[in-house]
Amino acid sequence: xxxxxxxxxxxxxxxxxxxxxxxxxxxxxxxxxxxxxxxxxxxxxxxxxxxxxxxxxxxxxxxxxxxxxxxxxxxxxxxxxxxxxxxxxxxxxxxxxxxxxxxxxxxxxxxxxxxxxxxxxxxxxxxxxxxxxxxxxxxxxxxxxxxxxxxxxxxxxxxxxxxxxxxxxxxxxxxxxxxxxxxx
Amino acid sequence: xxxxxxxxxxxxxxxxxxxxxxxxxxxxxxxxxxxxxxxxxxxxxxxxxxxxxxxxxxxxxxxxxxxxxxxxxxxxxxxxxxxxxxxxxxxxxxxxxxxxxxxxxxxxxxxxxxxxxxxxxxxxxxxxxxxxxxxxxxxxxxxxxxxxxxxxxxxxxxxxxxxxxxxxxxxxxxxxxxxxxxxx
DNA sequence: ACCGTAGCGGAGTCGGCGCTCCGTTTCCAG
DNA sequence: CTGGAAACGGAGCGCCGACTCCGCTACGGT
Numbered sequence: 001x002x003x004x005x006x007x008x009x010x011x012x013x014x015x016x017x018x019x020x021x022x023x024x025x026x027x028x029x030x031x032x033x034x035x036x037x038x039x040x041x042x043x044x045x046x047x048x049x050x051x052x053x054x055x056x057x058x059x060x061x062x063x064x065x066x067x068x069x070x071x072x073x074x075x076x077x078x079x080x081x082x083x084x085x086x087x088x089x090x091x092x093x094x095x096x097x098x099x100x101x102x103x104x105x106x107x108x109x110x111x112x113x114x115x116x117x118x119x120x121x122x123x124x125x126x127x128x129x130x131x132x133x134x135x136x137x138x139x140x141x142x143x144x145x146x147x148x149x150x151x152x153x154x155x156x157x158x159x160x161x162x163x164x165x166x167x168x169x170x171x172x173x174x175x176x177x178x179x180x181x182x183x184x
Numbered sequence: 185x186x187x188x189x190x191x192x193x194x195x196x197x198x199x200x201x202x203x204x205x206x207x208x209x210x211x212x213x214x215x216x217x218x219x220x221x222x223x224x225x226x227x228x229x230x231x232x233x234x235x236x237x238x239x240x241x242x243x244x245x246x247x248x249x250x251x252x253x254x255x256x257x258x259x260x261x262x263x264x265x266x267x268x269x270x271x272x273x274x275x276x277x278x279x280x281x282x283x284x285x286x287x288x289x290x291x292x293x294x295x296x297x298x299x300x301x302x303x304x305x306x307x308x309x310x311x312x313x314x315x316x317x318x319x320x321x322x323x324x325x326x327x328x329x330x331x332x333x334x335x336x337x338x339x340x341x342x343x344x345x346x347x348x349x350x351x352x353x354x355x356x357x358x359x360x361x362x363x364x365x366x367x368x
Numbered sequence: 369a370c371c372g373t374a375g376c377g378g379a380g381t382c383g384g385c386g387c388t389c390c391g392t393t394t395c396c397a398g
Numbered sequence: 399c400t401g402g403a404a405a406c407g408g409a410g411c412g413c414c415g416a417c418t419c420c421g422c423t424a425c426g427g428t
Contacts, residue, residue, distance in 0.1 A: 002374060033378095039378055050417090101343045144347075145350055148340050151340040152333070152354075159284065159335065160335070166328045167332070169329050173361035177359070186396085189395095189405060223408055224387085225407055228388080234385095
């Protein structure tokens with residue numbers, strides 16, 4: 001592969017992530033081409049369908065998130081790690097969610113996207129298990145519930161942007177709900 | 185207005201709600217016309233733009249929800265009423281959310297849709313205030329946080345359908361988080 | 369430096385959807 | 399019953415976005 005082709009591919013992917021974050025997955029391919037400084041043809045040569053482009057962008061997003069989560073998992077207090085993971089996901093997930101939604105609406109997650117999602121799930125599972133081992137986090141929730149709740153928070157902001165305090169308090173409520181609850 | 189026109193209008197609106205619930209707001213107007221057993225022209229005579237159709241469907245949805253919420257508010261225990269409201273919203277809101285999202289992406293909520301949303305907010309505020317008055321629900325959350333969290337749960341299911349137990353547990357976590365929390 | 373070819377650009381094609389137009393049908397007042 | 403207005407149906411228009419095609423550009427091995 002020629003050097004300029006590699007560079008262009010990278011620029012297209014970067015532009016796509018930018019545009020998807022700003023305008024959602026509905027953004028036109030031409031806008032991405034413009035942002036990347038290439039022609040539409042070039043975009044389609046590197047990513048034959050829009051789905052391929054979204055999929056690749058999602059994989060990069062997920063892997064970055066998983067990386068951050070692994071870093072958070074290194075924290076001494078597993079409960080703090082869980083809090084950090086949830087807060088991080090809640091803040092940065094909206095774009096990712098939109099992309100996953102687009103793929104799901106178009107044949108379901110497949111191949112690399114599914115693999116990346118599973119890597120992410122594995123990290124979450126590890127952090128959650130360690131937090132539960134301290135006895136301070138309720139044991140009747142699993143990765144599914146965590147992802148569900150976080151996906152919710154992320155999604156909710158994507159639709160109707162909301163002040164950072166509201167989001168913070170919402171995350172707080174979620175985290176309190178995850179503690180081992182006193183049954184009144 | 186002629187009798188058949190009134191009947192057709194109702195059939196179109198009913199079909200629209202059905203189709204939006206099944207396929208999302210992206211569904212084509214023609215599908216709605218087919219389902220209603222009328223021509224495309226008829227749909228557009230009653231609802232000059234797709235936006236009008238979505239808006240009208242959303243208002244009906246919101247008012248039904250508000251009605252259910254008012255019924256729940258009549259419960260003896262205000263905390264039970266809050267639980268009922270949250271559970272109800274979480275289960276039936278996905279379609280509503282999608283419609284609101286579509287309107288927002290196209291100029292924001294306006295007129296009747298905004299009014300209906302405010303009616304819904306008023307009911308939520310009342311239920312929440314009464315629950316907080318018992319001293320069992322934390323006072324640092326407002327309607328914004330409640331709607332935010334519920335919107336999240338609704339949204340999350342719309343994207344990636346999830347078993348009813350997962351949703352139930354998620355709602356449970358949310359509700360536990362809303363209690364006055366012991367600070368460990 | 370040279371030239372074969374990988375790669376590029378962007379005008380053009382195709383399909384889908386919102387919306388319009390008008391000849392035809394249906395309702396109902398007199 | 400009947401005339402005229404109200405309402406209907408669905409072919410057609412215009413636009414937009416995904417994707418293709420091909421003449422041109424410029425990279426890089428020799």
